[in-house]
Amino acid sequence: MKQRLTVLGSTGSIGTSTLDVVRRHPASYEVFALSAATQVDVMLAQCAEFKPRYAVMASAAHAKALADKLQSNGLVTQVLQAQDALEKIASHPEVDAVMGAIVGAAGLSPCLAAAKAGKRLLLANKEALVVGGALFMETVHAHGCTLLPIDSEHSAIFQCLPEDRSTWRARIDSLLLTASGGPFRQRDPATLAEITPAQACKHPNFSMGRKISVDSATMMNKALEVIEARWLFDVEPDQIKVVIHPQQIVHSMVQFKDASILAQLGTPDMRVPIACGLAWPERIESGVAPLDFAALAGLTFEEADAQRFPGLHLSWQALKAPEGTTAVLNAANEVAVAAFLSGQLRFDRIHAVNLETLSAVTPPQPRNVGDLLALNDEARSIATEVLERFVA
Ligand SMILES: NC(=O)C1=CN([C@@H]2O[C@H](COP(=O)(O)OP(=O)(O)OC[C@H]3O[C@@H](n4cnc5c(N)ncnc54)[C@H](OP(=O)(O)O)[C@@H]3O)[C@@H](O)[C@H]2O)C=CC1
Ligand SMILES: CC(=O)[C@@H](O)[C@H](O)COP(=O)(O)O
Numbered sequence: 001m002k003q004r005l006t007v008l009g010s011t012g013s014i015g016t017s018t019l020d021v022v023r024r025h026p027a028s029y030e031v032f033a034l035s036a037a038t039q040v041d042v043m044l045a046q047c048a049e050f051k052p053r054y055a056v057m058a059s060a061a062h063a064k065a066l067a068d069k070l071q072s073n074g075l076v077t078q079v080l081q082a083q084d085a086l087e088k089i090a091s092h093p094e095v096d097a098v099m100g101a102i103v104g105a106a107g108l109s110p111c112l113a114a115a116k117a118g119k120r121l122l123l124a125n126k127e128a129l130v131v132g133g134a135l136f137m138e139t140v141h142a143h144g145c146t147l148l149p150i151d152s153e154h155s156a157i158f159q160c161l162p163e164d165r166s167t168w169r170a171r172i173d174s175l176l177l178t179a180s181g182g183p184f185r186q187r188d189p190a191t192l193a194e195i196t197p198a199q200a201c202k203h204p205n206f207s208m209g210r211k212i213s214v215d216s217a218t219m220m221n222k223a224l225e226v227i228e229a230r231w232l233f234d235v236e237p238d239q240i241k242v243v244i245h246p247q248q249i250v251h252s253m254v255q256f257k258d259a260s261i262l263a264q265l266g267t268p269d270m271r272v273p274i275a276c277g278l279a280w281p282e283r284i285e286s287g288v289a290p291l292d293f294a295a296l297a298g299l300t301f302e303e304a305d306a307q308r309f310p311g312l313h314l315s316w317q318a319l320k321a322p323e324g325t326t327a328v329l330n331a332a333n334e335v336a337v338a339a340f341l342s343g344q345l346r347f348d349r350i351h352a353v354n355l356e357t358l359s360a361v362t363p364p365q366p367r368n369v370g371d372l373l374a375l376n377d378e379a380r381s382i383a384t385e386v387l388e389r390f391v392a
């Protein structure tokens with residue numbers, strides 16, 4: 001029986017890698033629905049190839065443009081638009097699995113809809129978990145959702161852990177998240193003010209969307225991943241450690257109570273964790289060449305420099321603060337990164353916007369997804385005010 005799949009964010013880096021793996025296994029997977037925001041022609045080509053029943057676009061104008069092109073190409077995919085359209089394709093009764101690959105908090109509601117419908121949820125969209133926190137995991141557990149981490153570090157940890165979740169806590173000492181250190185790991189910190197979006201988006205090992213690439217450059221990506229790990233694996237914040245490993249061959253590790261460490265290794269290519277999530281607990285071909293150990297120059301590890309990467313430590317601070325603080329941090333960072341990418345904010349001021357927004361917002365205890373979305377909106381508007389003080 002084929003798995004019927006919805007891909008949220010199909011035109012992005014994770015979305016296209018997902019479809020690349022799916023393309024290799026036509027007997028096992030069928031695309032039920034795709035979603036995107038702006039890239040109409042990429043979506044048109046995906047509809048022509050994968051023939052989904054539905055395609056969702058984020059705005060009415062993009063939906064209309066896609067519908068017109070589909071019609072003139074004789075394609076019958078139905079185009080939907082509106083917030084509840086994403087939730088509809090994520091929770092549709094005919095869907096087995098959902099890839100959550102929208103970037104940012106915009107992915108929270110459709111991922112929660114998939115979780116509530118008890119789907120197999122392949123989660124790349126780390127911001128959904130950073131915003132959703134305990135409420136996200138409660139929804140996963142209450143509705144029998146199978147949550148499969150796609151973020152490479154979390155997929156690595158997931159693969160190193162025993163399958164029986166109830167035994168994790170008793171056996172784990174700590175989770176060791178590896179980090180590349182980004183493109184500025186060795187750059188003179190005095191020159192960080194001059195960095196351009198193109199430089200920040202040049203990740204040393206992965207070709208990714210622009211937002212996550214900037215996060216890797218500030219190491220806010222690792223901060224978000226610390227928060228993601230806390231919720232995915234139900235460990236205390238201080239059980240999560242970060243180590244820089246510039247080659248990104250070791251994707252992360254689990255240290256057990258007896259000091260034994262298990263690591264997951266592989267070529268740095270997101271099709272590996274994606275294939276792992278699609279097929280779990282089986283294994284399928286991902287299209288990625290295995291590691292050639294003889295050709296590796298060496299694997300090195302070092303500590304993250306707190307002065308160069310001040311944002312990294314905000315994760316532990318936010319996790320120890322009242323619930324909702326991680327949502328505030330995420331909102332501030334989304335606003336600051338967008339401002340940097342549009343040329344308004346200096347790279348070295350992203351951290352200042354995050355820090356000031358955190359001190360300006362005291363989050364009330366979120367009781368439901370409505371509270372989380374309201375908190376996200378409030379934190380975004382305060383971050384936008386804070387930003388005014390830092391723009392050139
Ligand atoms: N890229 C990677 O290797 C990794 C990514 N991740 C995580 O996966 C997620 C996706 O990352 P990535 O693929 O790099 O991002 P991209 O920017 O490449 O893709 C994002 C996708 O989401 C769509 N999108 C953007 N904004 C919205 C919105 N407001 N509403 C609906 N859809 C939207 C985009 O549509 P369009 O392009 O049509 O505008 C696109 O399809 C992020 O959370 C990231 O942190 C995690 C690990 C690795
Ligand atoms: C591929 C992936 O999972 C990204 O999150 C990537 O690992 C970024 O790495 P750094 O944030 O360590 O640069």
Ligand SMILES: [Mn+2]
Pocket residue numbers: 151152153225
């Ligand atoms: Mn990652």
